Structures are given as structure tokens and as C-alpha cells.
Amino acid sequence: MSNSINPERAKTPFGTPVAAQVLDGKVTAATIKSELAVRVEVLKGRGITPGLGTVLVGEDPGSQWYVRGKHRDCAEIGVNSVRRELPADVSQQELEAVLDELNADPGTTGYIVQLPLPDHIDTNAILERMDPAKDADGLHPTNLGRLVLNVSSPVNAPLPCTPHGIVELLLRHKIALNGKKVLVIGRGVTVGRPLGLLLTRRSINATVLLAHTGTLDLPELLAMADVVVAAAGMPAMIKAAELKEGAIVLDVGVSRAVDEQTGKSRIVGDVDPDVADVASWLSPNPGGVGPMTRAMLLANVVEAAERQAGIIAD
Numbered sequence: 558m559s560n561s562i563n564p565e566r567a568k569t570p571f572g573t574p575v576a577a578q579v580l581d582g583k584v585t586a587a588t589i590k591s592e593l594a595v596r597v598e599v600l601k602g603r604g605i606t607p608g609l610g611t612v613l614v615g616e617d618p619g620s621q622w623y624v625r626g627k628h629r630d631c632a633e634i635g636v637n638s639v640r641r642e643l644p645a646d647v648s649q650q651e652l653e654a655v656l657d658e659l660n661a662d663p664g665t666t667g668y669i670v671q672l673p674l675p676d677h678i679d680t681n682a683i684l685e686r687m688d689p690a691k692d693a694d695g696l697h698p699t700n701l702g703r704l705v706l707n708v709s710s711p712v713n714a715p716l717p718c719t720p721h722g723i724v725e726l727l728l729r730h731k732i733a734l735n736g737k738k739v740l741v742i743g744r745g746v747t748v749g750r751p752l753g754l755l756l757t758r759r760s761i762n763a764t765v766l767l768a769h770t771g772t773l774d775l776p777e778l779l780a781m782a783d784v785v786v787a788a789a790g791m792p793a794m795i796k797a798a799e800l801k802e803g804a805i806v807l808d809v810g811v812s813r814a815v816d817e818q819t820g821k822s823r824i825v826g827d828v829d830p831d832v833a834d835v836a837s838w839l840s841p842n843p844g845g846v847g848p849m850t851r852a853m854l855l856a857n858v859v860e861a862a863e864r865q866a867g868i869i870a871d
């Protein structure tokens with residue numbers, strides 16, 4: 558972090574920069590996991606053990622790492638998990654046959670297909686092949702459709718994990734978005750697009766600006782945003798000087814860089830570290846939205862099992 562004082566910040570009554578408060582995804586995810594563990598016990602008392610299936614195609618080390626983490630998370634809250642690993646050259650038909658097995662397996666109450674899939678696979682056809690009642694990512698077209706129709710909630714259908722994690726992270730820090738201008742950067746199907754739908758619900762009531770690579774004047778939008786959600790995957794693209802004083806900033810993008818000193822790979826977010834000098838709240842990366850995404854996956858698995866057991870989630 559630089560030592561220079563942002564000139565705008567220096568004009569505040571405080572005179573010197575005050576570091577942003579941390580939107581701590583690690584601590585919040587741990588709280589959510591302990592709440593879910595109680596619900597898992599209730600299900601087990603009724604003879605139902607929730608089970609997550611993961612489907613991993615190919616040997617990308619990053620994807621392998623994420624999937625391992627998901628199984629660890631399940632074990633922590635008493636959820637069973639099964640792993641299906643397929644070679645990178647698996648055919649569409651073979652992959653669909655695995656989904657059919659998981660759809661039919663009563664022990665698998667929810668599952669995910671780790672993305673991205675290899676280019677020769679039709680990803681949308683795969684997502685559509687899933688049983689929407691077992692869709693732990695909330696990415697089946699039926700569940701995305703329910704989000705558009707505003708009938709999804711934990712009661713009726715799963716929500717996509719990262720958008721839900723972002724909303725939950727804000728709620729649990731008592732940050733209300735009613736009437737606020739939220740700039741979402743990135744229009745991907747897993748984050749930006751569904752997040753816009755979630756934030757504009759009446760219960761949250763934000764005004765959403767959805768920016769993307771075709772956006773012409775991003776600085777103009779950044780200057781007016783009360784909240785910025787950076788999900789572009791462009792290292793350190795959000796700079797302190799572009800932001801409104803006191804903005805709330807969520808760093809979602811994940812890029813990797815090799816540390817010159819250690820030679821180790823490390824995570825680089827979309828937000829420049831200097832942003833901590835002007836933001837009122839900042840989600841770190843790592844330690845922010847990533848752990849929340851994983852917690853919301855667990856929530857989807859538990860809620861799917863509750864729906865299957867006829868227990869209504871709240």
C-alpha cells in the first residue's frame with residue numbers, strides 16, 4: 558500500500574486516511590457454516606444426510622484445489638460428499654451419463670459441475686441436464702429463470718452462490734443498499750448478471766449499473782457509485798482515485814500472479830490495495846467473497862435436502 562495521502566481524503570475532517578472496515582468473508586462464512594451444521598443435525602435426526610456431488614473434468618490445478626475445498630467444507634458441517642473425476646477428453650455423452658447417475662442417486666441431494674468445462678463440451682446443455690432440484694450452484698436455467706421471475710428464494714429454489722454470498726456478506730455487516738447506486742463490473746452468468754437481478758429485488762432495492770468490456774466511460778460510473786462490485790478478472794483495475802469517498806467495495810475478481818520473491822502463485826483481485834484508503838468498507842481478496850461463495854454452496858446443499866425432506870427453509 559502506498560503511503561501517499563489521497564488528496565480528496567485529506568480534505569475530510571479526519572485529515573488523514575482511515576483504513577476501510579473489512580467485510581470479512583472468512584469470519585462470516587464460519588458463522589454461516591456453524592448455523593448450517595445445526596440444520597444438518599436436524600436433517601440427520603429425520604434420517605436424512607445431505608450429500609454433495611462434485612463433477613470435475615480435466616486436471617486444472619486451480620479447479621482441483623477448489624473442488625478439494627468444497628469436500629473439506631462439507632466434512633466440516635457433517636455433509637457427505639462424492640467426487641466424480643473425468644478426463645479432459647470426456648465426451649458430451651459420457652459426461653451427461655454421469656449427470657444422469659447423480660440425478661438418480663438418492664444419496665446425492667445436490668451437486669455441481671465445476672466450471673469452466675473444456676471447449677468441446679456444450680456447457681449450457683450440461684447445466685440443463687441437471688435435475689434443477691439438485692442444482693447446488695443455482696445455475697440451471699430453471700433456477701436462473703426463477704430468479705428472473707422473482708420466485709426464487711431459499712424456500713423455492715437455489716440462488717447462484719457468488720451473488721448470494723455477496724448479498725449475505727453485506728447483510729451480515731448490516732449494510733443496507735436501499736436506493737444506493739451499485740456498480741457491478743462484469744456481465745458473466747455466474748456473478749454479474751444474476752447479481753444485478755438479486756440487488757434490484759424490492760427487499761434489497763438497489764439501483765444497479767451493470768458495466769462490462771463494452772462500457773465506454775467507466776470512470777464516470779465509478780465516480781457516482783456508492784457500491785462497487787468488481788468481477789471483471791482484471792488485476793488491480795479499480796484505483797482509489799477513481800472512487801467516491803466512502804464507497805463500499807467488493808473485490809470478486811480472481812487472477813493469479815507469481816510472487817517475484819517466493820516464486821509462489823498468489824491471488825490478485827480486481828481492486829488495488831490503495832482502495833482501502835478511500836473506501837468505507839472493503840472485502841479483501843482472498844478472504845472476502847471466495848469463502849462466502851463456498852458457504853452459499855453449502856447452504857444450497859442443505860436447503861435442497863430440506864426441501865426434499867419437506868422441511869421449509871426460512
Ligand SMILES: Nc1nc(=O)c2c([nH]1)NC[C@@H]1CN(c3ccc(C(=O)N[C@@H](CCC(=O)O)C(=O)O)cc3)C=[N+]21
Pocket residue numbers: 623669670671672673694718811824842843844845846847848850851
Ligand atoms: N460450478 C462451479 N461453481 C463455482 O462456484 C465455481 C466454479 N464452478 N468454478 C470456479 C469458480 C471459482 N470459485 C471460487 C470459490 C471459492 C474461492 C475461495 O474460497 N477463495 C479463497 C482463497 C483461495 C486461494 O487461496 O486460492 C478466498 O477468496 O479467500 C475462490 C473461487 C468457485 N467457482
Ligand SMILES: [Mg+2]
Pocket residue numbers: 582841842843844845846847848
Ligand atoms: Mg475472496
